Amino acid sequence: MRDAEILVGFDGSTDASVAVDWALEEARHSGRPVRLAYVLEWLTVAGWVGPGLTPGGWPDETARRQVEDLVHRAAANAAATHPELRITGEVYDGPPALVLQERSAEAGMLVLGSRGHGGFGGLLAGSTAVSVAAHAHCPVVVVRDGTAGRPDAPVAVGVDGSAPSLVALGFAAERAARRQVPLRVLHAWTPGPAAAAGVSDEQAAVEQALGPWRRTFPELTVTVDVVPGSPAAMLIEASRSAQAVVVGSRGRGGLAGMLLGSVSQQMIQHANCPVAVVRER
Numbered sequence: 321m322r323d324a325e326i327l328v329g330f331d332g333s334t335d336a337s338v339a340v341d342w343a344l345e346e347a348r349h350s351g352r353p354v355r356l357a358y359v360l361e362w363l364t365v366a367g368w369v370g371p372g373l374t375p376g377g378w379p380d381e382t383a384r385r386q387v388e389d390l391v392h393r394a395a396a397n398a399a400a401t402h403p404e405l406r407i408t409g410e411v412y413d414g415p416p417a418l419v420l421q422e423r424s425a426e427a428g429m430l431v432l433g434s435r436g437h438g439g440f441g442g443l444l445a446g447s448t449a450v451s452v453a454a455h456a457h458c459p460v461v462v463v464r465d466g467t468a469g470r471p472d473a474p475v476a477v478g479v480d481g482s483a484p485s486l487v488a489l490g491f492a493a494e495r496a497a498r499r500q501v502p503l504r505v506l507h508a509w510t511p512g513p514a515a516a517a518g519v520s521d522e523q524a525a526v527e528q529a530l531g532p533w534r535r536t537f538p539e540l541t542v543t544v545d546v547v548p549g550s551p552a553a554m555l556i557e558a559s560r561s562a563q564a565v566v567v568g569s570r571g572r573g574g575l576a577g578m579l580l581g582s583v584s585q586q587m588i589q590h591a592n593c594p595v596a597v598v599r600e601r
Contacts, residue, residue, distance in 0.1 A: 323352060324428030324458075329420055329448070330356040330409070332390055335433025335465050340394065342463045342594055343431040344402050345471075349498050352428055353406040354398070358391045359416040360384065387411055417451040424456040434464040434588070450588060453597045454569070459491060461564070463594045473593075474502040474543075476562040478555050478583065479526055484568025486529055488598040492566040493533040493540065499563075502541040505530060506558055508551040522546045552586040559591040569599035 328343045330336045340356065347354045388411050395409035412419045424430045432449045453460040477492035479485045489505070496503040509522045523546045530542060547554060559565045567584050587595045 324426065325353040325355050326350075327420070327423055327427040327430045328354060328356050329416070329430070329432045329452075330358050330391060330394060332358075332394070333433060335463075337433075338465045339431045339433040339461075339463045340398060342461065343429075344398055344405065344407075346429070346431070346461075347405050348402065349495075351405075353408070355427075356391055356395050356398075356407070356409040357420065357423060358387055358409070358411045359419045360387055360411055360413050361415055384411070417448045417455075420448070420452050421455045421457070424452070424458045424460070427458050429459050429461060430456050431461045431463065434462055450585065453584065453588060456599075459596055459598045461594055461596045462588050464591075470563055471499070472501060473561060473563040474504040475499070475564050475566065476504040476506060476555065476558045477566040478551055478568070479505055479507050479529060480551065480568075481525055481529070482568060484599055486568075487600050488566045488568040488596075489529060490533065491596065491598045492564075493537060495564070495566075497537040497540045501563065502543060503533075504558065504562065505542060505544045506551075506554055507544070507546045508549050508554045509546065510548065552583045552590075555583065555587055556590050556592070559587070559593045559595075562593050564594045564596055565591055566596040566598060569597055 326343045391409035395407050399407040449462050475492050475496040507526050
């Protein structure tokens with residue numbers, strides 16, 4: 321799936337435009353094609369036909385053409401500023417979270433704004449972003465307006481030894497190497513009675529996980545921070561000086577029935593830079 325397209329949820333909102341900008345920058349480094357996806361969901365009114373509505377509540381073709389024009393115009397504008405990339409736009413029908421989840425099965429990455437047109441001002445991240453991050457088949461990047469991060473800042477990743485966090489580590493290492501920026505690996509732990517020995521053991525476990533990526537990208541600058549405390553608090557603080565934070569969908573403390581762990585959810589809501597939630601396909 322390395323050459324699979326970058327799918328961007330697009331609805332014409334400011335947050336969606338920020339997501340498009342992030343996706344174009346990612347595509348500039350990776351060479352992947354970009355597809356803007358507008359998911360058209362219509363509220364139906366059973367048994368009633370009103371102006372502009374057909375029986376069953378579906379809109380007329382004029383409304384759909386307006387949406388298609390919006391998406392195709394956005395794709396054309398992006399292609400004009402990035403002529404080296406292949407950029408397309410498409411309109412899909414259905415509930416946004418479900419459609420994006422289905423489309424993610426064929427995508428290499430899915431990029432979303434934190435809130436779309438339907439978001440409430442008091443929410444930092446909308447229900448669509450959280451739901452898609454929980455159920456998507458590919459890595460999901462959530463970008464909030466005003467949190468783009470400096471392009472020369474490091475890529476940060478949370479590692480706790482769980483399988484999802486090791487997948488996240490590989491995702492982060494590849495992006496840091498491709499962008500020629502440092503990789504910052506963070507590991508939070510709960511100190512036991514032998515605190516000093518615990519730090520050494522935790523550090524050794526992180527270094528063991530890093531071994532294959534140090535060999536794959538020998539030029540990559542890597543720093544490792546092993547600190548006691550809350551993983552979410554540590555990663556949120558790290559997000560202040562990172563261009564992106566990468567987390568696994570669920571950590572070592574996650575319940576088996578949860579598709580999205582509490583740390584991932586907190587990062588989507590509160591991080592100060594784009595957040596990538598990564599899971600195995």
